[in-house]
Amino acid sequence: METYLKRRSELIAQDRALRPDHAIAKALSADEQKASEILRSIRASEDRTVWNGKLPVKHIHGPQQMFPGMEFLTARDSIVNTKLFDILSKMPKGGLLHAHLDATVRADVLLRLALEQPAMHVRMPSASLNASTLKTVLPEFRALPKNQWTTTGSITDAAYTPNTWVPIQNARSNFGAELGGSSGFDRWVIDALMIDPSEAYGTHNTTAKIWEKFQSTFSVSDGLIRFVPIWTQYVREFLLSSVEDGISYVEPRILFWFKYMVGEDGEENVPHRVWFQIYDRVLNEVKEELEKQGRDDEVIGSKIIYSTLRNVTCEELEWYLEDCLALKQEFPHLVAGFDLVGHEDSLKPLIYYAEPLLKFVERQKELGVHIPFIFHAGETIGDGGVADMNLYDAILMGTQRIGHGFSIAKHPRLMEICREKGICIEICPISNEVLRLTGSMPMHPLPAILNHGVHVALCSDDPSVFGNMGLSFDFFQVFVASEVNTIATLREFVWDSIRFSSLDDTEKQYAFAALERRWTVFVNHVLDTYGESFGLESQ
């Protein structure tokens, strides 16, 4: 029996030897080990008191069974009241490597920013809005030039002419009482900007269908965000709210598919280089403010992944690639990489763009710049379909990281290459679940990817649409869904998010040092706050 147990331990160790957190797990300090025990005790305790031990909650379809890692949109209210979430929200997170800028600021905050702009107008394509059409008739926003501003009007008035612009403040204050008045207006807009549980787990419970709703949120938010005064505040809010959740570096994908932003004058004429100038200025302002507060360690910076949509033609793509090259030359410190975004299952595969993309690599050599690909690939449950096949092309074209890479667990050779070449996978746990690639977090392939030795950064993807602001929620869902996870796993995710970022070596060294200081504070906080009640009982 002793021999058997020895062989058993060896086999388990062999099986887990490739894990990214393998080395750090053996190098934890005594305090980290104790904090890890506390985290495990709290997880085990809340398994009983919050999840499995709890009676079903009322859900759209009647009673809903609770379990750790369950559907996020149903679980969110329970999560925020847990001790584990309290701890994780105080954990320094390192970098956020996969987020679409235009889905990073809370919907209610965006609406508030819009309401401050007299230029902002709203219209809808229908003559009447009522309780049954509230979910299907979507608002369209646009900042108008001053000579087109209107001062009156109600969108819910019987006399409303479809597609007539109404000032947003008027539309809000005159919103029909039977639809809830001004708070009904807010609900209408926010519902159009977010996915709710009745959609994700009911009416739109497939990847194809929920993508329809997902995409529609961007068509609504575009008119609000792509307006210089709002965009400027939006970027600031994104950076500050990230810092508040312990994120010190962000590498958002910004969509440059629209060639112009609407300027303060209401004209759609602000080119991409001005977007960069604004971003750069806001970033520096935020850094300075935080440094003045003595919070230098909390903000490392930001770089931008230039993105366009995977629906363009090859010819159009060439324009974007040249645009990206020009921006890299003007803002070498800001351009981190290039990506194509959009629904992989239905839009064009990477192989379709192989020629211009391979030419782009040559053009970089000519110009002496380096713009790595940081491609979305494998965001699909398909096996051998176009989205799954994108993984081969992303890797062959030399992608620096892989966005999502959800289907890579099916590909032994590709995981081997990622392990050998240090290609990190940007895993977006809550996004995958809400967009129905996985039924819940315990069904997610993340453990398979980790056990194959592939490095992973946890990411939020589109937090304003899913409600997973910051990174605490994604860390939470991952941590509760596996008994293999320890504080070493969390630490590895955090360090990998800097290690595989687009920061240069000097910046990384600075970031690691800052992280180490903050991590010590965090570990001490866990020991001080929960040590007595949780650490000791497990000894």
Add this chain to the structure above:
Amino acid sequence: METYLKRRSELIAQDRALRPDHAIAKALSADEQKASEILRSIRASEDRTVWNGKLPVKHIHGPQQMFPGMEFLTARDSIVNTKLFDILSKMPKGGLLHAHLDATVRADVLLRLALEQPAMHVRMPSASLNASTLKTVLPEFRALPKNQWTTTGSITDAAYTPNTWVPIQNARSNFGAELGGSSGFDRWVIDALMIDPSEAYGTHNTTAKIWEKFQSTFSVSDGLIRFVPIWTQYVREFLLSSVEDGISYVEPRILFWFKYMVGEDGEENVPHRVWFQIYDRVLNEVKEELEKQGRDDEVIGSKIIYSTLRNVTCEELEWYLEDCLALKQEFPHLVAGFDLVGHEDSLKPLIYYAEPLLKFVERQKELGVHIPFIFHAGETIGDGGVADMNLYDAILMGTQRIGHGFSIAKHPRLMEICREKGICIEICPISNEVLRLTGSMPMHPLPAILNHGVHVALCSDDPSVFGNMGLSFDFFQVFVASEVNTIATLREFVWDSIRFSSLDDTEKQYAFAALERRWTVFVNHVLDTYGESFGLESQ
């Protein structure tokens, strides 16, 4: 670009090189290649006409989006009307290596068998049955000794005393008109024997909760099946219906947890060796009948996996292990292996039984018999929990195959061992989905397991509970959920189900020869029936 495409093909080939169907894919006959094209064309065509192209069907929660490999209980009616299902139902399947005997015969057939037995009685623990309690008050069945038979009574009568036995025929004919009369009785019993979509995808939509319903079906069916006259016919029906679906060899798990079966006299006194005698006799009768009809190739035989429940103590297990050894000595041709069954997440792990199980291996050497372990392991979405850890123990104890092995995709070293040692995984696609380990077939880890070079046999597990009779439904769900699957994949599953069965080498050679003959007929059937309409248009 040419170089790129060459490197791309090489990478894809490398990534798929370990697949079990890799060799056969290169050795297909011209006819098989053509049949494969037909299958792929039909799949692509039905993708549009049956699944993605179709409007949502009405489902328990309102409209339900359709897609290939979607939830089986909702999709079943659509599946049976497809051309692909028609083809797969005619395909020779080889062996069925994972099925629990007491869940292999259609619920309505079992009820019919029971209604023929005057000894069969029914009772319920409640005084009243009404529309709202029909799902929670379960019938209990038992064949009684003649001196306890009753002749009257109604289970739905206001005067019914809880737990009073009523003859099944009386209970049926006197079943309250407001509950549907005799057909209402049939529905009540069949609902208690099966999982319906409102349970799997609604009220019981988690692995823990659906297992409650799943286990209750066995408590209901036990009283019907564990009665010699019914059991005899049940075994016959299982064998014949398997043959009708193209299954030529079956290796069911039979639960010997109950030490006695109820005999024809209504007394619970028939020991395990008599179960084996009956099984052996029925098997021989069925073989003879089919041979007389010239259908020798359709029936190869059957062996039994001795099983008990993973809730017994170590001491109790020793009794079962000795019982199994005695049966192996008396029926060496029938005992295929030993297993422990039941809900892995909540019952005892294999490591708990390590001592008696390791002793069992020694006992076999003493007695000169060989009874391999064929363990359930990893039937879970847990990561590092007891059920997931069972995989280490199953493999270390030398399991011949792994029942389910659902979580093995997370374990690179264990997949490597399975590949090297030829440990086949008994994958039960529909069972996994109905029992909520996976949301749908495209989310299932099967492609990952195959791509890692692990051999797989597709199995039905508990078809009478899930409604996936035979193996055609499971093959269907797997085939439509991956674009990598070809006729070579199907062929490999079929051949592996014989290769990794407990047949001896001579029996296997015979089985392969019979299979080859039937496969040729099958391929010709596909070409003859669908060649003109599907094969040509894709050329």
